[in-house]
Amino acid sequence: MKVYFGTYQALLMNRGGPTYKIFSLKQHLEKLGIEIELFDMWNAEKQPCPKDLLHLFTANLNTFPLARNLYVSNIPYVVNPIFFSSHSAGLIRTYLSVEKAVAGILKRSYSDYTITKQICMAAQKVLPNTQAEGKLLQNALNINKNKTQVIYNGVEKRFAEADPTIFRKKYGWENFILYVGHLGSLRKNGKNIVKAMQQIDAPSVIIADVMNTEEGKWCEQQIQKSTKIKLIKWLPHHDPLFASAYAACHTFILPTMFETPGRAALEAALAGANIVITPYGGTREYFHNMVEYAEPRSVKSIVEATEKMLNKKKTNRLKKHILENYIWDKIAQDTKKMYEEVMQELG
Numbered sequence: 001m002k003v004y005f006g007t008y009q010a011l012l013m014n015r016g017g018p019t020y021k022i023f024s025l026k027q028h029l030e031k032l033g034i035e036i037e038l039f040d041m042w043n044a045e046k047q048p049c050p051k052d053l054l055h056l057f058t059a060n061l062n063t064f065p066l067a068r069n070l071y072v073s074n075i076p077y078v079v080n081p082i083f084f085s086s087h088s089a090g091l092i093r094t095y096l097s098v099e100k101a102v103a104g105i106l107k108r109s110y111s112d113y114t115i116t117k118q119i120c121m122a123a124q125k126v127l128p129n130t131q132a133e134g135k136l137l138q139n140a141l142n143i144n145k146n147k148t149q150v151i152y153n154g155v156e157k158r159f160a161e162a163d164p165t166i167f168r169k170k171y172g173w174e175n176f177i178l179y180v181g182h183l184g185s186l187r188k189n190g191k192n193i194v195k196a197m198q199q200i201d202a203p204s205v206i207i208a209d210v211m212n213t214e215e216g217k218w219c220e221q222q223i224q225k226s227t228k229i230k231l232i233k234w235l236p237h238h239d240p241l242f243a244s245a246y247a248a249c250h251t252f253i254l255p256t257m258f259e260t261p262g263r264a265a266l267e268a269a270l271a272g273a274n275i276v277i278t279p280y281g282g283t284r285e286y287f288h289n290m291v292e293y294a295e296p297r298s299v300k301s302i303v304e305a306t307e308k309m310l311n312k313k314k315t316n317r318l319k320k321h322i323l324e325n326y327i328w329d330k331i332a333q334d335t336k337k338m339y340e341e342v343m344q345e346l347g
Contacts, residue, residue, distance in 0.1 A: 003029070003339055004054040006039035006077075008062035015209060016182065017153075017263040018057055018082065020237055024156060028332035034339065039066070050074045053343060058082050059119035060112060071122040076346055078125040078338070080151070081137065083116055084258050084281045089139035096141075117141040124342050127151045129260045130282030149338060152286070153261055154331035155322060159243050159270040166244035173230065177204040177306060178249035178273070180264040181256070184209075184216025189256045189278075189296045191215055194222050196255075196302035197229050202310055204229045207245060246271035251309040254278065255294040255302045261286040266326060269318045274309040276302070286326065290318040 005026060011019055026036045039054065040046055048054050054070060056063055059081035070077050085092060092113055099111055120126045120137060126148045128134040134150055137143040168174050177197060183190040183206070190208075197204040206223065210216045210233060223231045235242040246252065252268035258281030259265070265277050266286065275291040277283050283293070294305035 001033075001339060001343065002035040002037060002052055004037045004039045004048045004052060005057070006054050006063070006066050007057040008060075010062070015234075015237075020263060021153060022057055024154060024328050025332060025335065028154075028328045029336060032332055032336050034336055048075050050076070053077065053124075053339060055339075056080070056119070056123070059116045061115055064115050064119060067119040067122060076124045076342065077122075078127055078342060079119055079123040080127045080129070081116060081120060081133070082129065082260055083133055083137060084260055085113075085136065085140070086258075086280070087140075089136060092140035093142075113141065117143070120147075123147070124346070125149055125338060127338070129153050130285045132282040132285065133260060151334055151338065152326055152331060153263060153266070154328035155263065155266040155270055155326050157270075157323070157327050157329070159246060159267045160319065160323060162243035162247035162271040163240070164244055164247035166240055167248040168244075170241065171205075171230070173203055173205060174248050175202075175250040176248070177202055177310070178207070178245060178252045178268065179204070179254065180207045180245075180252075180268070181254070182209050182211055183219040184211025184213040186215065187257045190219045192296060192299050192302060193253065193255060194219050194229070195299045196253075196306060198222070198226055199299070199303050200228075200306055200310075202228070202250075205232065205245065205249065206230070207232045207235055207242070209234055243267070243271060246273055249273050250314070251276060251306060253294075253302070253306055255296045255305070257296050259283055265291075266322055270322050272314050272316070272319055274312055274314055275318065276305045276309050287318065288321070290321065 054077040056077050056079040059079050120143050126143055128150055134148045138145050179193055182188045210220050223229045246268040252273040253276040254262045254265045256278050260281045261283045265275050269275050276294050277291055278296050279293040292305040292309050295301035
């Protein structure tokens with residue numbers, strides 16, 4: 001079986017969760033005998049055809065032209081939407097109704113909700129990362145329940161064997177607070193993360209891409225003023241020092257505006273860290289009652305949740321849960337089975 005992977009053009013520039021998801025899933029699917037071809041718009045000889053299947057990652061304005069062309073060319077695709085909204089399903093439905101009436105007059109309709117809906121409607125399967133995302137797609141965008149199938153996010157098993165001594169020897173820090181992600185994106189909540197770290201009486205490490213935005217610059221300036229926060233601007237994901245940082249820290253924090261579900265938190269938990277995370281975006285389905293949930297808009301909440309976790313001993317409970325449910329080997333098996341069912345339905 002041959003499956004194409006497609007997504008938005010700036011993927012490799014972002015170096016975020018979707019990047020690692022795509023390449024990790026590709027690697028593990030290939031071990032199962034699935035031929036994966038990365039969609040290349042510049043290679044005329046390697047374009048998908050109606051007998052192929054394309055797996056699309058993200059359903060938004062950036063991927064809409066590809067999805068639209070797949071549909072009109074009769075090329076089947078499945079989509080992992082990565083969809084979340086702070087608005088209720090009812091409010092989204094009302095918005096879409098109003099937009100539909102206006103679009104009928106203006107002959108145009110470009111809202112994010114409409115684009116996500118159109119991409120999902122044309123897909124053979126819609127693959128939310130959580131049950132909560134699936135219900136939102138069904139109730140807000142009217143995506144058929146029978147078309148949706150939850151395929152959970154995965155994590156590399158290697159983080160379970162991470163060696164904390166590599167990071168300790170290089171930087172001399174241990175039992176610290178750790179954040180991994182971007183600084184400068186509103187969704188990542190960098191300002192409140194830095195403010196919380198400044199208030200906690202414990203050393204903190206941030207491993208991050210600092211974006212060239214007003215918030216990114218503010219965060220970097222504040223970190224430079226602090227003697228308790230160390231900024232490491234970037235580490236390659238495969239670098240042993242990266243995994244070692246997870247293992248060396250005491251508490252990993254990811255109190256962002258939402259996560260679906262937060263790959264870095266899964267990696268850190270697998271390495272044995274205590275976890276503080278946002279309650280938004282389906283995180284409770286992965287982490288249950290084994291972490292502390294912090295309200296991202298409240299610095300006080302982030303501080304209190306982090307201090308609570310700093311006072312708790314590390315355990316292997318969450319690590320065991322992740323090993324049993326969210327390792328890429330298992331996720332790849334689920335994905336392969338889904339591909340086979342889609343292709344069988346297509347005949």
